[in-house]
Amino acid sequence: MAVEFSRVITLLRKERGITQKQAAADLGISQAQLSHYEKGIRECGLDFVVQVADYYGVSCDYLLGRSAERSGQTITVEELPDAGGATAGSVYHGSVLPTMYKKLIENSLDILFDRLEKCRDKRVVVPVSNYLMLAVYRMFRLLYHAAPGNVSSMFRISPARWEREADAAMCLQESQLAATVAGEEGARPSPAAFEMNTESLAREYPRRATSLMNLIKNSEETIRRGVR
Template sequence: MTTEFNRIITLLRKERGITQKQAAADLGVSQALLSHYEKGIRECGLDFVVRVAEYYDVSCDYLLGRSPDRNGLTLRVEDIPSPDAARDSIYRGSTLPTMNKKLISNSLNILYDKLGASQNSDLISEVSGYLSVAVYKMFRLLYSSNAKNASSLFSVSNGRWNGYSSAAMDTAEANVAAILAGEEVGSSAPMKDTSCFAMTSQSLEQDYRLYSGSLMMLIKNSEKRIDKQK
């Protein structure tokens, strides 16, 4: 049985606000046995997996960690909503979150268009990894600030996640630098020509009329923050 199973059934129970004793009774097992399942001490049979899936109204694939979607769906590009189309794109009570989201989102449009022009899958993967872990870190800090939130949402332990995620970002950044320097990092051919990244402020404005202003503002705001470290 996948090690994700014990983490996910613990998360589902805690998010539902059900005691281990109640969940065990509802699932037809002893509390001691359910405790062993949640801790990963013992493995359950497939019949129990099906019972748990029905009990929490999720798919078996989700329970086994084979799908991040509770219904077990495979996430496709066309299934991912555009940030601009999201109904929660305007935030309550303040324009600041909306403005910053637009600055970042519009800048990412330029970044990924340039990455696509490189046709280097390793470069795209490493940049995406860096950005994904950065979002993960900020989300986990927010999530973990409330003691009522179930820590079992995450598989990396509280003692390791911050240092490990920073190390993952450093590794991704180093790999990006190596790829751009022409070194072979993954399966893609070494990148010997970076002419696809030739740009000026004028060319950015011409090529990305809708987004270049956001990128320039993001650069300005970032460098203000960086200069404060002097």
């Protein structure tokens, strides 16, 4: 509990723009005690979890990392909106898992590209788009090669080279974006299009934010499993 709780209460306080001293006073504890909770040095009781949930207007499940939704909602595939693309409403032979992941990714991409549209900076739009296309290309080609009878001449880059060259191309796109954001490629992009938090995302994208929050949660769980 301590790791997720400490991360979330720190996030909520900073999103609200209040100091640790003010939050501690509002919650009726010392600043030192709140600092220990936010750093994960000490664990609090369940009564305090409920008090914090009421203070920030979120669910206890959200505070404890059990739900990616501030309301504590547990989503089902039926509750996620379709992105409205060519694959919207697709049925995958009775399995809901591909449909769930498709909705998480498509709805999250809707938010991402809405932010890119607001940014209107080609130096940001191009590397992000190229990186995502390369990621899809990699996964599609791996699946394509899973069937030995598929004709390899569909692709122009040879089987011996494509994986490493795709890796290099993705790293290059990421590097270009990082340099642009850092101001190494001229003026920095305006940060206005990328200013957001969990509350503003839920407000601006009421039908899509659930997907993004769950995509973030699932991705970080995948990362943690991969490095352990």
